[in-house]
Amino acid sequence: MEEERLTYSGKKPFSMRGMTVPLPVVFLLVLLAAGSGAFVARLFSGAQDGGAPERDGGIHILGAFVTESSDLREGVSGRSRYYAPGSRSLYCYVKYAGAARRGETLDIVWMKNGEAFEQRSVRLAEPRGELLDSCSRDFDGGRYEVRLISGERLRGSVTFMVASEPFVRIAESSVVPGAVFPGGRVTVSVQYDLDGPDEGNGIAVSQRRFVKRDGLTVMEPVEREVKASRGANRDSIRFRLSEDAVPGEYEVVTVLRSNGAEDRVSEIFRVRERPVATYPEISGENGAGSGKKRRGGVTLDQLDRLLRSIYSK
Structure with missing residues (x-):
């Protein structure tokens, strides 16, 4: 049988039989091969479009x-x-x-x-x-x-x-990142306007945050009392999801109360399913027909055939 070879520019062909490549290197080469076409297409597309969109020319x-x-x-x-x-x-x-x-x-x-x-x-x-x-x-x-x-x-x-009465009004809110894996951390931020009796060290504000899924609260509410200034304020809190959080869409609710006034806002984020890594079993000591199976690498013959199959599509 004729031996398969890879030929590189400026170098002689060499035999690959009996050599192995670590699996991380294999995965990297496959990803580069699969994504190179899309990357080049985006590169030339951006050059043709001229980069950022043009403004409308007004003030x-x-x-x-x-x-x-x-x-x-x-x-x-x-x-x-x-x-x-x-x-x-x-x-x-x-x-x-x-x-x-x-x-x-x-x-x-x-x-x-x-x-x-x-x-x-x-x-x-x-x-x-x-x-x-x-x-x-x-x-x-x-x-x-x-x-x-x-x-x-x-x-x-x-x-x-x-406003003449005490009030609290949430102007902006966000949750970052918008998607996490179980056990990940998210940061919830709000920007709000406030007015009310100031005792000299700020206006009392009660904050309450909780997470819901399918209408049910799935996390112990986080509550705290703070002092804020009259006018615009910003506040953030970071919390961690449980390791057994079920993948899906979640809603984090923020409730602010001050001197009888109340406002609330909710933001959506997603919990992704954690990927499971799999490793192929390779027959033989070095790809030969010894009948044994082992993990951790593929032969250069196998890598050559894999890359050829990707580029030939």
């Missing part, structure tokens, strides 16, 4: 917030998503870029509970810059929003709350 909002200060140097420290009710002036700071020409306009719309109550068009002096818009009125309780519109398109928005 881009680089940053925006609402503040009580008319001084931009103090505005960053004075910004908040919560304000007490009363008659006052609030300012919306905007940093923009991408204006096609001087004199292009940006519409600034102040809204309460989804309805506009004040609007103006601001003529931009430069293609890139900053501006400060003001709104003076008796701000009563509700949810407010400042929308930034150009060319009939919403380019950005800022939201804030005005």
